[in-house]
Amino acid sequence: MKKVLSTSFFILALFACGGEGNEADNAGVGASCAMPEDCMEEGQTCLTQFTGGYCGLECVVDGDCPDGSGCVAHDDGNQYCFRLCQNKSECNLNRSEEEEANCSSSITWVDDAAHDGDKACVPPSAGI
Numbered sequence: 001m002k003k004v005l006s007t008s009f010f011i012l013a014l015f016a017c018g019g020e021g022n023e024a025d026n027a028g029v030g031a032s033c034a035m036p037e038d039c040m041e042e043g044q045t046c047l048t049q050f051t052g053g054y055c056g057l058e059c060v061v062d063g064d065c066p067d068g069s070g071c072v073a074h075d076d077g078n079q080y081c082f083r084l085c086q087n088k089s090e091c092n093l094n095r096s097e098e099e100e101a102n103c104s105s106s107i108t109w110v111d112d113a114a115h116d117g118d119k120a121c122v123p124p125s126a127g128i
Contacts (some may be wrong), residue, residue: 044057055061102123
């Protein structure tokens, strides 16, 4: 039986091991969550529409987001910082194997021109 470790453990391990993470990873953008208190940064919200949740920071423009993330228009009418990626392996530093996110181009950037060809980490829908 595989034990799932908490997001806090992953972040502590990242810092302790000198792991490679960008500012978005270090802030927990895209990390798994069940409620906002599970997210690392004050002001982050837990988007429970996704399997395993998704810690996102509300944004108006890309400048509101940590390096390594961009401002995405979300289906709930708000805008959130989502982790940028080139491939799936970049999406799951702060997520368990059962809650993996995919690197997707099927998102709506707030500033489309700044993200021509960019992708973002998006977990599967929780079906709610």
